[in-house]
Amino acid sequence: MRIFDLMAEKGHEQIVFCREDSVGLRAIISIHDTTLGPALGGCRMWNYKSEDEALTDVLRLSRGMTYKAAIAGLNLGGGKAVIIGDPKTEKREELFRAFGIFVESLNGRYITAEDVGTSVGDMEWVRQETKHVTGLSRSLGGGGDPSPLTAIGVHSGMRACAQEVFGNDSLHGLKIAVQGLGHVGYSLIGHLAREGAQLVVADIDEQKVDRVVKEYSVETADVDNIHATEADIFAPCALGSVINDQTIDRLRCKIVAGAANNQLEDINKHGKALFEKGIVYAPDYVINAGGLINVANELQGYNREKALVEVKNIYNIVAMILNLSKKEKIPTVVASNRLAERRIEQIARIKKTWVPATTR
Numbered sequence: 001m002r003i004f005d006l007m008a009e010k011g012h013e014q015i016v017f018c019r020e021d022s023v024g025l026r027a028i029i030s031i032h033d034t035t036l037g038p039a040l041g042g043c044r045m046w047n048y049k050s051e052d053e054a055l056t057d058v059l060r061l062s063r064g065m066t067y068k069a070a071i072a073g074l075n076l077g078g079g080k081a082v083i084i085g086d087p088k089t090e091k092r093e094e095l096f097r098a099f100g101i102f103v104e105s106l107n108g109r110y111i112t113a114e115d116v117g118t119s120v121g122d123m124e125w126v127r128q129e130t131k132h133v134t135g136l137s138r139s140l141g142g143g144g145d146p147s148p149l150t151a152i153g154v155h156s157g158m159r160a161c162a163q164e165v166f167g168n169d170s171l172h173g174l175k176i177a178v179q180g181l182g183h184v185g186y187s188l189i190g191h192l193a194r195e196g197a198q199l200v201v202a203d204i205d206e207q208k209v210d211r212v213v214k215e216y217s218v219e220t221a222d223v224d225n226i227h228a229t230e231a232d233i234f235a236p237c238a239l240g241s242v243i244n245d246q247t248i249d250r251l252r253c254k255i256v257a258g259a260a261n262n263q264l265e266d267i268n269k270h271g272k273a274l275f276e277k278g279i280v281y282a283p284d285y286v287i288n289a290g291g292l293i294n295v296a297n298e299l300q301g302y303n304r305e306k307a308l309v310e311v312k313n314i315y316n317i318v319a320m321i322l323n324l325s326k327k328e329k330i331p332t333v334v335a336s337n338r339l340a341e342r343r344i345e346q347i348a349r350i351k352k353t354w355v356p357a358t359t360r
């Protein structure tokens with residue numbers, strides 16, 4: 001009973017529990033909404049403390065993918081998978097191939113990709129059992145590591161925010177504080193430095209800071225204070241929940257725009273608080289959609305040039321959201337959810353099937 005209640009609460013269509021004892025596979029695939037197309041979303045491998053925790057995570061993540069695909073203009077629904085296990089010690093070919101057999105059984109309703117704890121190599125094992133997998137290497141016709149494209153999308157979204165706040169979309173001379181210098185953060189730094197932004201950076205990994213300091217002209221900040229840097233833009237590119245009750249009053253920026261997922265600890269509360277403080281927030285799932293756009297491109301035969309054009313269109317999507325937010329005096333997260341739901345509703349009207357979860 002509880003599972004159906006959980007599904008009904010946010011409008012999930014289908015959950016698939018996958019068990020294959022011979023290889024120790026315990027996985028859950030969640031399909032949130034397929035109005036716009038097959039549900040695409042990565043497969044996360046994580047040492048969940050309980051099955052409940054894994055289920056809660058996959059339900060939340062799959063719903064997020066519905067909104068991300070919808071706002072990015074993709075003809076895809078939202079889905080996600082989780083494999084319960086330690087990605088450091090329990091990854092094996094047979095585990096991912098067993099997972100691939102379950103993905104294949106859904107006949108294309110769910111398309112998988114890499115996510116936290118899984119890699120391009122793991123997806124190549126999955127590919128042995130199903131063609132419903134993206135995020136493959138360039139040599140196998142895939143788009144390879146999506147992070148550089150995610151960074152390009154974040155850069156484009158930042159420029160749209162700058163246009164809104166400063167009346168000019170150049171980032172030249174703007175002070176930008178970047179938290180996290182991993183795959184996306186490092187790539188983003190390159191774009192920002194080439195545009196002549198003034199950069200302040202922080203990462204808990206000193207080697208990552210050293211690499212950026214050697215390659216670019218940047219200032220460094222303490223990891224506990226990077227969000228409080230006096231700057232034009234704060235770019236969270238590390239963890240989620242970075243905007244919370246403790247950090248929000250310490251922000252000294254005009255724009256928050258970065259790659260990290262789930263930047264707001266409480267979407268409604270902190271989205272509203274940023275809006276009331278006059279800080280322009282580029283909703284995370286909008287500005288970091290470059291990776292999804294890149295893997296979605298693999299479905300039609302990967303074309304880097306086409307993927308780049310679509311990723312750079314994040315500029316226009318962010319601009320549209322900021323416009324609606326201003327016009328309706330609503331937080332940007334509310335504006336983007338509204339636009340995503342509106343697109344799904346319109347397509348559903350043609351298909352005459354979908355009722356928005358919010359009005360159910």
Ligand code: NAD
Pocket residue numbers: 146147148150179180181182183184185202203204205208223237238239240259260261288289291
């Ligand atoms: P990553 O693991 O390569 O990089 C994260 C970096 O953050 C690491 O260098 C880590 O040391 C650093 N970090 C961790 N905690 C920190 C802290 N408290 N302060 C400062 N730095 C800290 O990950 P990534 O692929 O670059 O992704 C970054 C974020 O963007 C994640 O939230 C991810 O979910 C999100 N995202 C990534 C992609 C993508 O294409 N890689 C796409 C969409 C969203």
